[in-house]
Amino acid sequence: MKIQKVKKGILPVLLIAALYGIPFCVKNQYMLRIGVYVCIYSILACSLNLISGVCGQVSMGHAAFYGIGAYASALVAIHFGINWVVCVIAAAIAAGVIGVLIGIPALKLSGGYLVICTVGFGELVRLILLNWVSLTRGPMGLVNIPRPVLFGVTIKSGSQYMVVALTLFLLIYLILHNILNSKYGRNLKAIREDEIAAETMGIHVHREKVIAFAIAAAMAGAAGSLLAHYMLFISPTIFVGDFSTNILSMVVLGGMGFMPGSVIAATLLTVIPETLRGLDKYRMLIYGFLLIGLMLGKNVSWETTALGRWGAGIWGKIRQRRGLKEGDGKV
Amino acid sequence: MESFLAYTINGLVLGSTYALTAIGYSMVYGILELVNFTHSTIYMVGAYLFYIFVTLLHIPMPLSFIFTILATGAVGALNERLTIRPLRAKNRPKFAMLICTIGTSIVLQNVFFLLMGSETKQYPAIAENQSIAVLGFHVTVVQIVIVVSTVLLLAAFTFFINRTKLGMAMRACAQDTEATELMGVSVDQVVSMTFFIGSALAAVAGIMGCMSYRSVDCSIGAAIGTKTFASTVLGGIGVFLGGVLGGLIIGLTEVYTAAYIGSNYRNITAFIILILVLFLKPSGLLGKKVIKKV
Amino acid sequence: MSLLTVSDVSKSFGGLAAVSHMSFEVETGQIVSIIGPNGAGKTTVFNLLTGFYTCDEGSILFDGEEISNLPPYTYVERGLTRTFQNLKLFPAMTVLENVLIGYQSCISYGRLDAVFHTRKKRQAEQKARERAMEILRDIEMDGYAKDRCMNLPYGVQKQLEIARAMVSGPKLLLLDEPAAGLNPQETDQLASFIQRLPGKGYSILLIEHDMSLVMNISDYIYVMDYGKKIAQGIPGEVQKNPQVIEAYIGKGGKSYVAGG
Numbered sequence: 029m030k031i032q033k034v035k036k037g038i039l040p041v042l043l044i045a046a047l048y049g050i051p052f053c054v055k056n057q058y059m060l061r062i063g064v065y066v067c068i069y070s071i072l073a074c075s076l077n078l079i080s081g082v083c084g085q086v087s088m089g090h091a092a093f094y095g096i097g098a099y100a101s102a103l104v105a106i107h108f109g110i111n112w113v114v115c116v117i118a119a120a121i122a123a124g125v126i127g128v129l130i131g132i133p134a135l136k137l138s139g140g141y142l143v144i145c146t147v148g149f150g151e152l153v154r155l156i157l158l159n160w161v162s163l164t165r166g167p168m169g170l171v172n173i174p175r176p177v178l179f180g181v182t183i184k185s186g187s188q189y190m191v192v193a194l195t196l197f198l199l200i201y202l203i204l205h206n207i208l209n210s211k212y213g214r215n216l217k218a219i220r221e222d223e224i225a226a227e228t229m230g231i232h233v234h235r236e237k238v239i240a241f242a243i244a245a246a247m248a249g250a251a252g253s254l255l256a257h258y259m260l261f262i263s264p265t266i267f268v269g270d271f272s273t274n275i276l277s278m279v280v281l282g283g284m285g286f287m288p289g290s291v292i293a294a295t296l297l298t299v300i301p302e303t304l305r306g307l308d309k310y311r312m313l314i315y316g317f318l319l320i321g322l323m324l325g326k327n328v329s330w331e332t333t334a335l336g337r338w339g340a341g342i343w344g345k346i347r348q349r350r351g352l353k354e355g356d357g358k359v
Numbered sequence: 360m361e362s363f364l365a366y367t368i369n370g371l372v373l374g375s376t377y378a379l380t381a382i383g384y385s386m387v388y389g390i391l392e393l394v395n396f397t398h399s400t401i402y403m404v405g406a407y408l409f410y411i412f413v414t415l416l417h418i419p420m421p422l423s424f425i426f427t428i429l430a431t432g433a434v435g436a437l438n439e440r441l442t443i444r445p446l447r448a449k450n451r452p453k454f455a456m457l458i459c460t461i462g463t464s465i466v467l468q469n470v471f472f473l474l475m476g477s478e479t480k481q482y483p484a485i486a487e488n489q490s491i492a493v494l495g496f497h498v499t500v501v502q503i504v505i506v507v508s509t510v511l512l513l514a515a516f517t518f519f520i521n522r523t524k525l526g527m528a529m530r531a532c533a534q535d536t537e538a539t540e541l542m543g544v545s546v547d548q549v550v551s552m553t554f555f556i557g558s559a560l561a562a563v564a565g566i567m568g569c570m571s572y573r574s575v576d577c578s579i580g581a582a583i584g585t586k587t588f589a590s591t592v593l594g595g596i597g598v599f600l601g602g603v604l605g606g607l608i609i610g611l612t613e614v615y616t617a618a619y620i621g622s623n624y625r626n627i628t629a630f631i632i633l634i635l636v637l638f639l640k641p642s643g644l645l646g647k648k649v650i651k652k653v
Numbered sequence: 654m655s656l657l658t659v660s661d662v663s664k665s666f667g668g669l670a671a672v673s674h675m676s677f678e679v680e681t682g683q684i685v686s687i688i689g690p691n692g693a694g695k696t697t698v699f700n701l702l703t704g705f706y707t708c709d710e711g712s713i714l715f716d717g718e719e720i721s722n723l724p725p726y727t728y729v730e731r732g733l734t735r736t737f738q739n740l741k742l743f744p745a746m747t748v749l750e751n752v753l754i755g756y757q758s759c760i761s762y763g764r765l766d767a768v769f770h771t772r773k774k775r776q777a778e779q780k781a782r783e784r785a786m787e788i789l790r791d792i793e794m795d796g797y798a799k800d801r802c803m804n805l806p807y808g809v810q811k812q813l814e815i816a817r818a819m820v821s822g823p824k825l826l827l828l829d830e831p832a833a834g835l836n837p838q839e840t841d842q843l844a845s846f847i848q849r850l851p852g853k854g855y856s857i858l859l860i861e862h863d864m865s866l867v868m869n870i871s872d873y874i875y876v877m878d879y880g881k882k883i884a885q886g887i888p889g890e891v892q893k894n895p896q897v898i899e900a901y902i903g904k905g906g907k908s909y910v911a912g913g
Contacts, residue, residue, distance in 0.1 A: 086454055088461075133638050139453055140394020141592075141637065143461075148585050148630035159623050203768050210767035210774060211753070211760045211781075214746075218754045221743035228703060228741075229817070230729030230758035239764075269581070273465060280458060313469040319462030320442055323455045 044198065051190035060186030064258055066298050067193035068251050071200050073278035073290040075247035078204060080276065081284030082213065083240045084220030085135060088272045089146035090248055092153035093123040095267030097249025098256040099157065099164060102173045105257070112176030112183075116196070116253045123249025124242045131241035135234060138223075150269050157264040169263025176257050183257075193254055200247050204287060207243070216240055217285065270312065277315045280322055365497075366618050367611065372502050372571055374610020375509035379564035380587040381594065381602025382516065383435075383557025389533035389597040390553055393453070396460040397438055398561060399587060400467045403580030405431040405562025406482075406569040407471055413483040420485065427566060428559045435558025436551050438463055443554075444547060464580075472577045479576040482569045505567045512563060513603060516556075529553060533597060582626070586613070589633035595643030604644060608632075654717065656681045656856050657702075657825055662711030662721070664694075664701055671697040672880045674711070679825060684847065684857040686867045688891075689877035690900060695860045696738055698877075699827050702858075703728050703735050716824065729758045732824035736814045736831060738860075744803035748794065748813055751802055752785040755817035759784075788820045792846070808839045815846075825856045832863040844870050868892060876900065 054060055076090045097119035104110060104118045134145045157164050164170065176183045176192065183189050207213045218226040219233050227233050256262050278297050282289025301311050380402050387395040408430050412423035442459050485504060490497040520526040528549050531539040540546045568583070569575045587602075590609045594601025609629050617625035636643065657679040664672045672694040679685045687695050700706045702713060704725040713721040715733060728734070734755070743751050753760075760781045766774040789795040792812055802810060811831060818826055831847070832840045840863060848870050850857055861867045867874065868888045876884040876891060878900040884891055891897055 084454065086457060133634070137637060137641075139392075140388075140396075140457055143396070143457065144394060144585060144588050145634065145637065148633060151585065152627055152630055155623070155627055206768050206770045209770075210778070211757050211762075212764060212767050214750060214753060215757055217746055217750070218743050221745060222741050224705070224725075225737070225741035225743065226754070227725040228729070228735060228737075229754050230726050230821075231754075232724075232726045273461070276458075276461075284454075309473065310469075312465055313473065316462045316465030316467075316469060319458050320466065321462075323451070323459040323462065324442065324445055 047194055047198075048191070051187035051194070054187070057186045060190050062299060062302055063190045064186070064193045064254075066295050067190070067197040068254050068258075069275070069278065069294040069298050070291045071197050071251040071254070072248055072275045073282065073294040074201060074204055074287055075244040075251070076275050077279045077282070077284065077287060077290045078207070078216070078247075079237075079241050079244040081279050081286070081290070082208065082220065083216040083237060084284075085138075085237060085241065086143050086276070087146040087241075087244075088143050088269070088276060089130075089148075089150035089153075090244070090275050091267045091269065091271040092150040093127060093245040093248035094252040094255070094271070095153055095157060095262075095264070096126055096245075097123045097252025098262050098267070099170065099252070100249065101253030102170045102256040102262055103163070105174050106170065106172070109174070112174075112178065112253075112257060115176075115257070116250050119249040119253035119256075120246040121249075123252070124246030127242040127245025128238060131238040131245075135237040135241060147269060147272075150267075150272055154264050154267060154269075157267065164264070167263065167265075169261055169265075170256075171261050173256050173260045173262070175260070189258055193258070196250060196254060200250065201287070201291070204247075208287065212236070220285070273312075273315065277318055280319055362618075366614050368498055368502060370611035370614035371607060372505050372610070373568075373614060374590075374607035375505055376564040376568040376571075376606075377583070377587050377590045377610050378603040378606030379509060379512065379560045379567075380583065381590040381606050382600070383561050384588055384591040385594075385596055385598065385602045386529065386533075386553045386557050388591070390529065390536065390550060391443070391447075391456070393443075393456050393460070394588070395557075396457070396584070397435075397463040397467065398557065399584035400464040400580040401431060401435055401438075401558045402561045402565040402568070402583060402587070403471065403575075403577065404434055404467060404565070405558070406565030406575050406579060407475060407577075408562070409566045410480065410482060410569070410575050411475075414480075420483065424566065428562050431562035431565075432555040432559035434467075435561075436555040439551055439554040444550070447550075468577055468580060475577065477577060479574045482573050482575045484570055484573060501567075501570050505571060508563070508567070512560065513600070516560070517600065519556075525549070525552060585633065586626075586629040589629040589636075592633060592641075592643055593636050595645040598643070598645045601643055601645040655679060655714075656716060657858070658714040659698075659702070660712050660714075662698075662701060662713065663709045664697055664706055665709060670880050672701065675877070675880070675882055676711075677875045677882065677885070679856055679858050680872075681824070681856050682851045683872040684851060684859060684870055686859040686861055686871040686874045687877060688861060688864075688867055688874060689883075693877040693900075694880040695877055696829060697880075699735060699829055699860065702827060703733065729821055729823070732822075733827070734818040734821060734823040734825075735827035736818050736829055738829045738833065740807075740810055740814060742802050742810055742814055742817070745801060747799055748789065748802050748805070749782070749785055749798040751813060751817050752788060752820050753781055755820040756781055756785055759821050785820060788816050792816050808835055811835065812843075819850075819855065823855065825858060826850070828857060828859045828861075830860055830862060832861060832866050840866055 050063060051060065054063070072090060072094060076087065080086045100122035101115040101119035105112065105115045130149055134142060134149070137145055158166055178192065183192055215226065215231045215236055218229065218231060219236060223233050274297070278293040279290055281297065282291070282293030301308060307314070380398070383398050383401070384395060387393055387398070405427055409423055409427040412418045412426055413420055418426065442463055443456060446456050446459060485501060490499045491503070520530060528539065528544045529552070531542070531544065532546060532549050536546055569579070586609055587606070590605035591602045592605070593608060594603065594605030609632060612628050612632065613625050616628045655678040659678070660676045662672060662675050663670065675698060677685070677687070687698060689695055697706065701708050701721070704723050704727070707722045711721070712719055715731060720728070720731060720733070743754060760777050762771070762774045762777045786795055786798065789798055794809065794813065794816065797805060797809065802813060805813070811834070815828065815831060828847070832843055835843060844866050847857060847859070859867070859871065871888055874886060874888055874891045875882055876894070876897045883900060884894045884897050886894070
């Protein structure tokens with residue numbers, strides 16, 4: 029029993045150690061920059077996966093929460109000069125609260141209605157960021173966002189920032205992982221599968237959806253804060269509808285409801301366009317084909333799109349090798 | 360007062376284009392219960408094809424108009440054939456279709472973006488800026504053409520949907536797809552025709568919209584997406600002609616907002632109306648209340 | 654006092670009376686059936702009992718408390734669960750997960766316990782799994798625990814839906830056509846399974862088309878037609894009631910019902 033427990037813990041520990049090794053071994057600033065973006069986009073993809081993949085409420089306004097978080101964090105830092113940790117929390121709370129306010133009415137809708145509603149919400153936020161010049165400086169964007177200071181150290185270099193980004197990502201991933209492996213995560217899946225049956229089983233469907241939506245929004249807000257204090261400059265052009273589509277593509281590619289898939293897809297869709305710079309023009313076109321292809325592909329159902337199917341299979345094999353069987357009360 | 364009347368006319372013209380586009384949303388939703396995200400991009404495709412035929416290929420305008428309608432209809436039907444039908448045949452979950460239409464919309468928009476470039480182009484026009492005085496104020500020829508052709512098309516569409524065999528098959532499908540199939544109607548064909556007609560109407564809307572603005576670019580589809588969908592929902596989604604009423608209301612509100620509140624806010628009005636309708640009367644102005652089936 | 658007392662309940666949809674002035678009772682430990690031709694309003698009664706429809710008038714007393722027109726998710730905690738006429742399982746989830754969802758109202762730990770993966774959460778989850786496996790063993794489905802339920806045969810899915818409704822230990826179990834789509838052998842198994850339930854503390858309200866099943870296992874039967882109660886009684890009485898025979902097969906069709 030003890031040995032099994034040790035074995036179970038060893039793989040994630042090795043993986044995390046390897047991830048933390050990156051900022052210490054890699055000295056190339058450009059690669060570290062990609063590393064930071066992978067962390068940010070992974071947070072976005074995983075959080076969207078919670079509401080769209082696990083709970084089945086497809087949202088195309090995730091970039092808006094990312095933007096709200098970025099602006100909230102930057103404004104708090106610029107005007108009050110508070111520690112970055114407080115800024116991240118402020119960003120998460122701002123995005124989360126707005127997530128609740130939008131979620132309460134919007135999540136009464138389903139399917140295409142919800143998508144249009146979230147598209148509209150994204151557009152609304154963009155227009156507010158653009159037009160509320162006294163607060164956001166409109167199209168000029170916010171400049172001179174202070175760098176984070178942690179334990180008296182100003183986070184300046186790429187590798188330092190990568191450590192910060194990685195830590196925040198791992199923290200958020202752990203939270204999501206724990207939610208998914210609890211009755212609350214299971215209830216969200218049940219809502220996705222059949223709302224009426226879920227309701228009959230005693231799940232307050234609307235409340236659970238709103239809470240999941242708010243959690244996802246808050247996490248996107250935290251990702252926004254990570255971006256703002258890394259770029260040191262933000263403008264409304266970053267948080268457009270196309271970007272919401274990018275995040276959705278990551279979730280779909282990785283497998284809706286399959287968290288590790290989202291991370292892998294976020295990594296692929298960040299690294300590939302960077303390495304194939306010439307393809308940048310075709311980026312959205314490729315995303316479009318990707319969405320169509322994945323949906324038309326074999327045996328599409330929740331958690332079984334491309335990477336998801338492939339990943340879930342390997343995941344299952346690893347679990348089996350480690351002698352962990354589902355259902356023996358140990359999962 | 361005079362300016363108010365001018366705004367009203369502008370609003371009606373704009374609303375006409377929304378109305379024509381809304382019909383396509385409504386028909387597809389009525390039959391498949393699917394919000395077809397490709398539809399607003401089809402509006403752009405129609406507008407662009409007309410531009411290509413007239414400006415680049417120098418085909419006479421009336422002929423180009425017919426070509427455009429047929430070609431855009433074909434694009435719509437092809438889209439259905441290649442992406443929607445396989446998903447329907449395999450009985451895939453709803454989200455698969457939804458995401459698929461989002462994908463197709465991105466693909467179409469970017470194909471035109473890559474082929475035609477991102478810059479705004481001057482659109483061919485009938486009767487250069489000529490205006491006629493009607494009842495003491497000026498309307499342009501284009502505006503008259505738009506309103507008249509919208510009325511004609513809507514009349515034709517109403518006749519088609521109520522009096523022809525195919526039209527009746529479409530209404531039957533909207534009521535109950537399975538029962539219609541059992542009556543010997545090929546639902547596949549009906550769905551194809553629905554996409555064809557919806558897309559053709561969107562093409563007309565696209566041409567007319569761009570003519571009144573005198574410009575075209577790749578993002579016009581995305582720009583009208585929320586507005587036309589809002590029109591559809593406002594009128595009552597699934598009610599084929601509901602979108603006409605919704606379109607006119609949204610068109611008028613948009614123009615009044617731009618005139619009296621500020622042009623920055625014109626694009627938000629449709630969204631706000633949409634939200635209000637969805638929460639106050641989700642079935643729309645002309646829609647019937649739906650009983651939730653357990 | 655009865656476990657469930659429905660008195661004078663009506664529901665109409667746009668002028669069409671789906672259920673009108675329906676009254677019936679279920680005593681603790683009984684198997685009570687509602688029968689009637691298609692469209693008689695039986696499923697509407699279930700939907701009224703579980704909050705999916707609101708009653709136009711009348712009252713529903715469960716365990717001494719008024720339960721009409723509550724939100725649907727509140728009924729499990731009161732000890733009232735149901736199955737559906739057309740299967741409503743969670744198809745992409747495993748059999749075990751399906752049962753765990755049925756048990757979710759009894760798994761008590763907070764959201765923060767979930768996020769921090771506390772001891773309380775782990776113990777509660779462990780217990781829940783044991784309880785779910787116990788129910789699955791009870792119906793001899795523990796072998797399927799890890800299978801996604803969309804891959805299971807129809808009969809097994811039907812059984813799973815009952816297990817999911819039972820796992821939280823409700824006082825009253827509403828079964829909506831549990832035998833629909835089952836073969837005679839499976840129906841017999843189901844009948845003996847349902848018959849054993851009152852002994853385990855469950856009371857049953859059953860909607861069913863299969864006459865032999867209803868006649869064999871029911872303690873009491875209510876007959877509906879056109880939204881109204883047209884007869885009630887113990888199986889023997891109902892079988893002989895001319896109104897019932899007429900409702901089912903028109904006049905002169907006595908042999909069908911009598912023969913089951």
